[in-house]
Amino acid sequence: MARDRDELSVLLKRLAHAQRVYVRSGRLPSTSGGTSGGTNGVLAAIAAETHILVGQLHREDWQRFASAPEGPAAVEQVEEALEPIAAKNAAALMGRLASQCLVWPQFTFMDRAEADAVAGLVVELLGADALWWSNCDGDDEDSWTAVTACTFDTLVAGTDGHRFAVLIQVGED
Structure with missing residues (x-):
């Protein structure tokens, strides 16, 4: 493991x-109970881990650019923003976020095929029973509930009930 x-x-x-x-x-806290303990405990644990990442990016790089003066969303708001998505959609979204800028889509960070391949491995590593979420509203990747204090943010998070993975892209225009 x-x-x-x-x-x-x-x-x-x-x-x-x-x-x-x-x-x-990393590893989810043992209090989340794994996927057999219900999705509410797992969702709360994923929201908490996502909130930690949002706090780090805000403190380290984005505080001076933040468009919302109150700062990033509280952990409860992060939890409310997370919508369940299918594993294949999680892999595709993760690949897009890793390879293409949210603000200027013509700007790329890495080759899309490589990003998709690595994202596919992440999804595969967490397994077929993994649960996945995003802050996108349904299937519309152009509509989301913000969790950072930035103009743009999109995230994908997943867990097998024991391990978790979170990826978030932020941007300002």
Whole structure:
């Protein structure tokens, strides 16, 4: 299991891009109860891990650019923003976020095929029973509920009930 956790971290780091695409992975706290404990506990744990990542990116890079003076969303707001998505949609969204700028789509961070391949490995590593979420509203990737204090943010997060992966891209116009 530690090897899988390390592999997950390595794969996600391949998808990161300085000051645009941020990633976090690790082990969920044991209080989340795994997927058999129900999705509410797992969702709360994913929201908390996402909130940690949002706080880090805000403090480290984005505080001076933030469009919302109150700062990033509270953990409860992050949880409310998360919508369930299918694994194949999670992989596609993760690949797009890792490869293409939200603000200026013609600007790319990495080759899309490579990003899609790595994102597919992340989804595969968490397994067929993994649960996935995004802050996109339904299937519309152009409509989202903000979780950072930035103009643009889109995230994808998943867990097998024990390990988790979060990827978020932020931007300002």
